[in-house]
Amino acid sequence: MATIEKLPQYMSEAWLPKSNTGLWTWFIQRITAALLIIFILAHFWVTHFAVPGEEITFRGVSARLQSPFFLVLDSLLLATAIYHGLNGVRNVIYDFNMNPAIKKTVAWVLLVIGIVTFVYGLNALVPFITGRPIFPL
Amino acid sequence: MIRTAKTRERSLNTPVWPMNYRTGMWAWTLHRISGLALSAYLIVHIIVISSSARGPSGVNFNSLLATLTQPFFLVLDLLLWAAVLYHTLNGIRVLLFDAGIGVRRQKEIFWGLMAIAVLAWVGGIVLIFPFIAGRPPIPGP
Numbered sequence: 001m002a003t004i005e006k007l008p009q010y011m012s013e014a015w016l017p018k019s020n021t022g023l024w025t026w027f028i029q030r031i032t033a034a035l036l037i038i039f040i041l042a043h044f045w046v047t048h049f050a051v052p053g054e055e056i057t058f059r060g061v062s063a064r065l066q067s068p069f070f071l072v073l074d075s076l077l078l079a080t081a082i083y084h085g086l087n088g089v090r091n092v093i094y095d096f097n098m099n100p101a102i103k104k105t106v107a108w109v110l111l112v113i114g115i116v117t118f119v120y121g122l123n124a125l126v127p128f129i130t131g132r133p134i135f136p137l
Numbered sequence: 138m139i140r141t142a143k144t145r146e147r148s149l150n151t152p153v154w155p156m157n158y159r160t161g162m163w164a165w166t167l168h169r170i171s172g173l174a175l176s177a178y179l180i181v182h183i184i185v186i187s188s189s190a191r192g193p194s195g196v197n198f199n200s201l202l203a204t205l206t207q208p209f210f211l212v213l214d215l216l217l218w219a220a221v222l223y224h225t226l227n228g229i230r231v232l233l234f235d236a237g238i239g240v241r242r243q244k245e246i247f248w249g250l251m252a253i254a255v256l257a258w259v260g261g262i263v264l265i266f267p268f269i270a271g272r273p274p275i276p277g278p
Contacts, residue, residue, distance in 0.1 A: 030235060033228050040221070056202050058195025078183065085176035092169050117183050124187035133191070 032084040039077040065128035086110045171224040218261045226250040
């Protein structure tokens with residue numbers, strides 16, 4: 001194997017993006033990735049294959065969602081998917097060289113989108129158990 | 138691709154330049170593209186399904202489902218299935234590497250996982266095609 005005498009330009013400090021997306025977010029990204037394999041498989045199975053030949057109707061879906069088990073499972077899926085998806089978008093954006101202030105703004109905007117989407121989704125799940133949404137929307 | 142001393146000296150001849158991408162770099166790029174697409178789908182999916190599920194009658198949900206089972210959306214579902222399969226299976230590869238497993242066999246692992254992805258995608262086509270063609274749902278066992 002040849003030894004590298006001089007680093008090529010694309011490996012120089014100026015070319016490499018400052019990837020300071022954080023160690024914990026990296027770790028949680030891996031954990032949610034592993035969880036999502038199970039959750040999405042379960043989601044897919046339950047919605048399309050659990051009852052063969054069954055058409056998806058509101059009646060069928062609400063019967064299922066009245067069990068707390070599915071409320072918990074769907075809430076977990078909601079949270080892990082949103083985290084994994086939006087943190088992934090953040091990772092992609094952070095790999096571009098840009099003003100750190102813009103990066104920070106992007107992270108905050110994604111956090112707000114994530115929280116709003118999570119609450120919105122949860123607000124649709126809760127009425128199947130409690131009979132009324134957390135807030136009307 | 139033949140790499141001569143001359144092409145190596147050209148400034149564009151870097152792994153950063155898509156013309157010079159090899160297996161691992163394409164895998165990484167496609168992982169990001171499919172990830173962005175899936176994130177966009179995820180947010181739309183949550184908002185659309187949640188909005189339709191309000192009220193006890195379920196009229197909105199059922200009419201939404203009637204729209205989403207039209208052939209146009211079923212073809213889009215096949216694209217979604219492709220993105221999910223690619224991102225999941227290549228994601229398993231990424232998780233393995235982060236655990237220190239199989240880095241030296243990355244190419245073989247990539248193509249092995251892609252073979253699984255193609256099989257599962259063709260399986261998806263077989264299952265969805267009768268609905269695209271407008272035939273009534275196949276009754277289950």
